[in-house]
């Protein structure tokens with residue numbers, strides 16, 4: 505056998521071993537899927553010339569047309585590869601900041617989560633209702649997040665912006681209080697006491713997606 509043939513055979517054996525590993529190991533298959541999604545994101549991420557923000561002459565209508573065109577493409581792909589419906593057991597409260605992607609955050613790209621998003625992760629009574637409904641629908645873990653470099657947090661300490669956005673700012677000022685209010689709801693309190701619900705608090709490092717879990721006093725109960 506020539507050296508080339510040996511090399512080709514070696515690559516073939518490696519490839520087969522990789523396929524077998526993935527087929528036999530659900531965790532490896534899961535990680536490979538996440539890796540491929542990241543590869544796709546990497547391919548799109550470097551296309552700065554395709555980035556609306558760098559073209560100041562672009563009109564809102566043109567941006568909408570492009571969005572529609574992209575949706576037509578992705579809708580077509582979804583039509584070809586339908587997803588298995590899954591029942592979420594996790595709900596995530598996150599800021600509306602565009603840099604945060606809940607699927608990426610936890611590496612499960614199957615949209616396996618209920619997601620409530622508000623500026624600054626504020627929790628008005630309406631969002632509390634949404635999370636309580638999620639618990640009634642089978643959610644066992646709620647992850648309440650905030651994140652670094654948050655525009656809503658910056659607004660909350662800016663005198664000018666405080667005046668401009670009073671409704672958001674008052675919710676920001678009461679953020680911790682609203683969480684306590686949610687935890688005291690009878691359904692939530694009972695679910696926690698019975699061991700059917702776990703509530704975690706975490707701060708997301710916006711640059712790395714890493715979750716830094718915070719301990720609150722009620723976590724001890």
Ligand SMILES: [Zn+2]
Nearest residue numbers: 599601654655
């Ligand atoms: Zn934010």
